[in-house]
Amino acid sequence: MTLLVTVGLLGARLTDAFRNGWRENFLADRRDLSARVRGNRRFMGAAVPDAKLNGHGFLISTLPDPGE
Secondary structure, three states: OOHHHHOOOOOOOOOOOHHHHHHHHHHOOOHHHHHHHHHHHHHHHHOOHHEEOOOOOOHHOOOOOOOO
16 A cells, blocks of 8 residues: 555555554454564555544544444
8 A cells, every 4th residue: 555655546544543443453363463563554654644644533423334
């Protein structure tokens, strides 16, 4: 994904909750990759510094939940 964003083919806007969620879900089955995943997050942040999305958390409760 980072490559697609850095060359302008994809616009990434991610919240901390999303980043934490994918990491926790991925590491639930692959604890052996914990150090690499932490490093990946730092590299992604450095490569795409404007990808961090803030101030929109209040909108989450207004989104439909397909499971309900």
